[in-house]
Each structure stands twice: as C-alpha cells, then as structure tokens.
Amino acid sequence: MDSVESSDQRRATVSQREQWMVQDQVFQIYDIFANIPHKTRTLMLELQRDNHIEYLTRGLKQLSSSFVVLDANRPWLCYWILHSIALLGESIDYELENNVIDFLKHCQDPNGGYGGGPGQMPHLATTYAAVNSLITLGGRRALSSINRGKLYAFLRGMKDPSGAFRMHDAGEIDVRACYTAISVASILNILDDELIKGVGNYILSCQTYEGGIAGEPGSEAHGGYTFCGLAAMILINEANRLDLAGLLDWVVFRQGVECGFQGRTNKLVDGCYSFWQGGVFALLKGLHSVDGEHVALSDAEEGDSATDGTSEGEDGNSLETDETCHIKQGVGDGEMAPLFHSVALQQYIILCSQEQEGGFRDKPGKARDYYHTCYCLSGLSVCQYSQSKDEHSPPLPRAVLGPYSNLLEPVHPLYNVVLKQYQEAHEFFSSQSTS
Numbered sequence: 001m002d003s004v005e006s007s008d009q010r011r012a013t014v015s016q017r018e019q020w021m022v023q024d025q026v027f028q029i030y031d032i033f034a035n036i037p038h039k040t041r042t043l044m045l046e047l048q049r050d051n052h053i054e055y056l057t058r059g060l061k062q063l064s065s066s067f068v069v070l071d072a073n074r075p076w077l078c079y080w081i082l083h084s085i086a087l088l089g090e091s092i093d094y095e096l097e098n099n100v101i102d103f104l105k106h107c108q109d110p111n112g113g114y115g116g117g118p119g120q121m122p123h124l125a126t127t128y129a130a131v132n133s134l135i136t137l138g139g140r141r142a143l144s145s146i147n148r149g150k151l152y153a154f155l156r157g158m159k160d161p162s163g164a165f166r167m168h169d170a171g172e173i174d175v176r177a178c179y180t181a182i183s184v185a186s187i188l189n190i191l192d193d194e195l196i197k198g199v200g201n202y203i204l205s206c207q208t209y210e211g212g213i214a215g216e217p218g219s220e221a222h223g224g225y226t227f228c229g230l231a232a233m234i235l236i237n238e239a240n241r242l243d244l245a246g247l248l249d250w251v252v253f254r255q256g257v258e259c260g261f262q263g264r265t266n267k268l269v270d271g272c273y274s275f276w277q278g279g280v281f282a283l284l285k286g287l288h289s290v291d292g293e294h295v296a297l298s299d300a301e302e303g304d305s306a307t308d309g310t311s312e313g314e315d316g317n318s319l320e321t322d323e324t325c326h327i328k329q330g331v332g333d334g335e336m337a338p339l340f341h342s343v344a345l346q347q348y349i350i351l352c353s354q355e356q357e358g359g360f361r362d363k364p365g366k367a368r369d370y371y372h373t374c375y376c377l378s379g380l381s382v383c384q385y386s387q388s389k390d391e392h393s394p395p396l397p398r399a400v401l402g403p404y405s406n407l408l409e410p411v412h413p414l415y416n417v418v419l420k421q422y423q424e425a426h427e428f429f430s431s432q433s434t435s
C-alpha cells in the first residue's frame, strides 16, 4: 500500500487521523458547552479582556526590557502585541510607548526599511510589522519617525525586473513580499505606478486550480497567501483580474465542521486562519460595495436565499453545535449575504482558542502565543462586523457571540490595523511630502 501511495495521499491519511483527534477535542468542548446551565454558558463565552491585557502588557514590557536580545522577530512581536491591545480598545502608557518608538527607530536602516533588530538587514516583513506598529501607536512622534523617502527607495530596491518583490536583498520572491511592499507603500501614501508595475501579473500567476492563491507559482493555495494576494490586488486596483468566483469557492470550503478555518485542503483548523481566511471574506465584502459595483462574484451570488445555519438561542446569538457551516449564497436584493458562518467562527475562537488566563492559541492542547493572540482577535473583530452595512453602523447584538461587551474595535481589512488608527495615519500622510 505504502509503495503506491503518493505523498499527497500520505499527507491526507495522516491529516485525516489528526483531524479526527482535533474534532474529538473540539466536539467535547462544544458538548460541555451545550450541556451546562445557561448562566455558565454565558460565562464561557466571555472574552477575558483583563487577562488578555495583562498577558499582552507583560509581553511588551519584557520585550521592551530585552530589546537588546538578538533575534529577528521583535518588530513582529511589537505589532502582534500592540495591535491586540488596540483591538481590545486599550492603550499603553507613555513610557512604554516611547520605548517602542525608540526601539523601532533603531531598527530603521539608514537606507530605508526596517530590520528584525538594530543593525539587521532591512526586510519587507519586519518593515510591514514596524510600520503597522507605529501606525497603531499613532501620534506625531510615532508617525514622523518613519523615513518615507528612504522607505520608498528600499521598496524600489526590493523590486525584481519581473515586477514582483523580494523579501530582502537577494531574498526570495513571493506573494507575501508583494503584499507587504504594496501595503506599506499604500498606507504611507507613497504607492506609485513604478511600484505597481508587474505585481498583478505575478499574483495572477500564483492563483491555483483550486481557486486560492499560493506563495509562488506552482505551489499550493494557502489562506495566508490568499489574503496577501487578494489584498495586494485590491490595493493596486486589479482584483477583477483574479478568478474571484473560484477564489470564493475555495475559501468557503476552508471552514470546517469544527467551525474554525483551515489554511489549506486536508489540513487542520487553526485559530490564526480566523483572520487570514476570515479577512478574505471582509475583503470580498468591501469589493462588492465599491461604488455600488458588483465584482465578478456572479456565480456565487446567483443562488437562492439559503439558511446560514444559525439558530437563535436564549442569547439571540447561539448556534446549533451539530450544524456544519452552511454558506448563504445570495439574497437577490443587491445586498451581500453572509458567505461564512461568522457566529460559528466566533465560537471556535472563544471556546477553543481563548486561554482563560489570557492569550489565544492555534487549537486546544497548544500553547498561547502573541501571533495567535493577534490573529484570533483580528479574526474575531472581522466576524463581529461581518454583517454590518458600513464602518459607521455598530454590529447588531446577534452578530456578536457572547455578551455585547465582547465587541472589539473594527479593523481596516486591507492592512489589518484598527480602523481609527488607519484613519489617523491616512490623514497624517496625505498632507506630507516624501522629501
């Protein structure tokens, strides 16, 4: 049997066994939840705000006191922690804020871009993390610390003759590099035709037969890269060149019976895909509403009104745990109907990814970390606002699983920064020249 099995089949078999184990664990949690008294159920659905803030602030203080430690991840840690705190509607104290700004200044290369630590080679991923961190902090000191003229030169230096971007000097070309370059250029108001040229062709060449987007041509479609590819295509105004119906088809099937998302076919669900895949739905929803124009989602939108699988319980927002996540396909009145089961995803995030003592994890049995905390909270916010008409309408109570006090700040899905912080940055950089 082994000798005739392809590596894909082997992966599917291993993954199937792991999947049953994860499903067992998740369904046990949902069983407990379904069989406990209503009062306890409400408590289980509560976002542990104070514990999250405590966990995040402790992490930032530790990071701030050990900014000298040599590793290449520190701007990312800043972003994951600061963005999580901002999503929870909190801020950090003045001294800590200044420490972070000073640290990121030291990561800024004299020729533009940010490295993983002081003196390290500038890299597109840490540049994205540093810029998003400073925008999340907001205020003149943070925003004006970014040398946009030099950053533009760095971006131009990372551009390959094909039009795609390299992660760093002589580094790999991929969709992540294209997204991070375009995202920082756009949010800093330095995006121009020279940076855009050829990016669309490269991303198009990464869309696979499954409909999702891979990291590079010929690789497998993955949620992380699908988010990056779609967001970059929207930012350069070329989203309609993608097979959007195929992309939508791929992403709707990534939500599993566990209610969370997997990153790719035959793999396990993981809390971080709540944003990478959930964010794709937020982007598609935004596309749909651009100037009231319909984008090419036509195949997927022509279905009849169908159930979204949600059934209201005493809270008005609980769901049947034995239901899989049905996708509503269209209501026929020009409005975007739910494309994923956002209440089910909130259930996975809160009951399976949340650590009661603070922080979030990939799945039950795994340890919490700042990456999963950031992307579980980002995904939770996307879910809560997924049915809102626009950024000014607060979500209805039934769109928010658990008490309404679980409501997070809304994000700008193209950049994954809190909307208010994006607006401040947009205003600030609209009035600045790069020289």
Ligand SMILES: CC(C)=CCC/C(C)=C/CC/C(C)=C/COP(=O)(O)OP(=O)(O)O
Pocket: 125, 128, 176, 179, 180, 222, 223, 224, 225, 228, 262, 263, 264, 267, 268, 270, 276
């Ligand atoms: C902005 C930016 C830098 C975005 C990065 C996007 C992102 C998360 C890309 C995913 C990379 C990848 C192929 C992970 C697979 O890991 P795995 O095999 O451990 O996980 P899996 O089993 O869930 O696929």
Ligand SMILES: [Zn+2]
Pocket: 270, 271, 272, 273, 362, 372
């Ligand atoms: Zn993960």
